[in-house]
Amino acid sequence: MSAPVVEGQPLAPGAVLGIIGGGQLARMIALAAADLGIASHIFAPEPENPAFDVAAAKTVAPYEDEAALARFAEAVDVVTYEFENVPAATAAFLAARKPLHPGAHALAVTQDRLSEKRFVSEQGLTVAPFRAVDSLADLEAAVAALGRPCVLKTRRFGYDGKGQVKILAGTDLADAYEAIGRQPAVLEGFVSFAREVSVVAARGTDGSFAAFDLCENEHRDHILAFTRIPAQVTAGTEASAIEAARRIGAALGYVGVFAVEMFIVGEGASESVVVNEIAPRVHNSGHWTSEGAQTSQFHQHVRAVCGFPLGSAARRGRVEMENLIGDAALRWRELLAEPGAHLHLYGKREARAGRKMGHVTRVWPEQG
Ligand code: AMP
Numbered sequence: 001m002s003a004p005v006v007e008g009q010p011l012a013p014g015a016v017l018g019i020i021g022g023g024q025l026a027r028m029i030a031l032a033a034a035d036l037g038i039a040s041h042i043f044a045p046e047p048e049n050p051a052f053d054v055a056a057a058k059t060v061a062p063y064e065d066e067a068a069l070a071r072f073a074e075a076v077d078v079v080t081y082e083f084e085n086v087p088a089a090t091a092a093f094l095a096a097r098k099p100l101h102p103g104a105h106a107l108a109v110t111q112d113r114l115s116e117k118r119f120v121s122e123q124g125l126t127v128a129p130f131r132a133v134d135s136l137a138d139l140e141a142a143v144a145a146l147g148r149p150c151v152l153k154t155r156r157f158g159y160d161g162k163g164q165v166k167i168l169a170g171t172d173l174a175d176a177y178e179a180i181g182r183q184p185a186v187l188e189g190f191v192s193f194a195r196e197v198s199v200v201a202a203r204g205t206d207g208s209f210a211a212f213d214l215c216e217n218e219h220r221d222h223i224l225a226f227t228r229i230p231a232q233v234t235a236g237t238e239a240s241a242i243e244a245a246r247r248i249g250a251a252l253g254y255v256g257v258f259a260v261e262m263f264i265v266g267e268g269a270s271e272s273v274v275v276n277e278i279a280p281r282v283h284n285s286g287h288w289t290s291e292g293a294q295t296s297q298f299h300q301h302v303r304a305v306c307g308f309p310l311g312s313a314a315r316r317g318r319v320e321m322e323n324l325i326g327d328a329a330l331r332w333r334e335l336l337a338e339p340g341a342h343l344h345l346y347g348k349r350e351a352r353a354g355r356k357m358g359h360v361t362r363v364w365p366e367q368g
Helices: 024-035 050-054 066-075 088-095 104-111 113-122 136-146 173-179 235-252 297-305 326-337
Strands: 016-020 039-044 057-060 078-081 130-133 150-154 164-167 185-189 195-203 209-211 215-220 223-229 256-265 272-279 318-325 341-345 356-364
Touching: 016 024, 016 066, 016 088, 024 039, 024 050, 024 297, 039 050, 039 066, 057 066, 066 088, 078 088, 078 297, 088 104, 104 113, 104 235, 104 272, 113 130, 113 185, 113 235, 113 272, 130 136, 136 150, 136 173, 136 185, 164 173, 195 235, 195 297, 209 235, 235 256, 235 272, 256 297, 318 326, 326 341, 326 356
Parallel strands: 016 039, 016 078, 039 057
Antiparallel strands: 130 185, 150 164, 150 185, 195 209, 195 215, 195 256, 215 223, 223 318, 256 272, 318 356, 341 356
């Protein structure tokens, strides 16, 4: 039963969720919202978008268009977003009108790799050694301090390996600085990791916390290719990784689903966790939860941002998620014929190389 939404009252089914950004993450959030009787209104600048096919309403306008943002805010009850590069002014404009979850603080900290690394170390968690780089002279000093190999990353707008360059023994530093566009950057010491993992977790408006099991991620060409659960780490390592995410969520006053990408250094009894980055949104390494967990990350996100109780994050078996990148999506017929494979396609018209077109999840009963 839907009830009318009253200003200042908790939300109920029948409410309208505003989503900034119209890609596959917004699409999957909107599908989950619909399951809970919540209609979605997408705000995005592109005239065509994966999320438009499944949303009740859309606004096509630039993120800086205040008149369009004001109309959007008027039409929705709560606002969330699918990507961390929402301009700060857009977030502030919306937050002044409707609840914005996750909030502007979480966005500001995680949009900038330097502030994010400082914040994570302030929580007593380990990050790769790092230095701020604002000039070629800074870069030379930072490389001298951290040694080679190391990784130079832009402070803002990096994803899937974009905006970063590895500095090896023979790398010319002026070329490396040029390669990232001479932007404000961070130099990180190279972490010789054994595994890449992530914690996908949710925090509710009441501070409740629910983490999915630790995911192990395999990247190819800097893009996530596979996620497998359980991760091949000790129970103690998994517990420390989840505790790191809990601490980060609490310190940010976070509401919604987020992911913390981490490196595992060492094996077995000598394993340790190094935090790489925080994504203030649902995350590709959480896609397995749609069939592999009691509550999907998308349903969990809608529950959290609407102030509803969080669902169980318990896992349903051994799970694998395979991303379908570029032409891999042409395998759709074969994947549909595979018993037990769950195919998700994002409705993108054109399969460009490196473009995430869909994913498949496979769940097997766990032995034992
Ligand atoms: P990021 O954009 O920070 O998620 O980095 C993309 C990928 O680059 C990571 O998934 C790692 O495989 C690799 N990488 C990033 N930073 C480091 C580092 N400090 N040491 C080793 N590998 C790294």
